């Protein structure tokens with residue numbers, strides 16, 4: 308399994324900012340999308356063995372409703388409407404639902420993209436579990 312924090316290898320960017328103004332995040336902060344549909348967070352990974360992989364996010368949602376996201380692999384939507392329910396406050400972090408996908412061997416981009424007008428919740432990290440996966444520099 309690999310855990311990718313903001314501003315480390317495999318974190319490619321956010322349509323917004325990397326912030327640190329709410330406590331209890333891991334790493335140097337969290338990815339905060341500007342609050343508009345279509346904004347997201349991007350990562351890159353290297354899969355050395357094809358197989359089923361499980362994606363999960365550590366996030367906070369101090370808003371008033373779910374902030375669902377679509378999951379894109381290599382620019383193609385592979386899972387729609389992953390749920391990011393409210394966590395009670397912006398400093399209360401939770402693990403999201405898991406999303407299971409088949410990934411071929413090779414380098415892949417991963418994008419979580421907001422489907423509601425509120426943008427995403429604040430995203431602390433993505434965890435990808437499976438037989439053989441690592442973070443890949445975005446270059």
Ligand code: GCU
Nearest residue numbers: 339340342370397426427429
């Ligand atoms: C607040 C909070 C941000 C969050 C934003 C939002 O401004 O401080 O961290 O991203 O709400 O609603 O998305």
Ligand code: CA
Nearest residue numbers: 339340341342
């Ligand atoms: Ca935001």
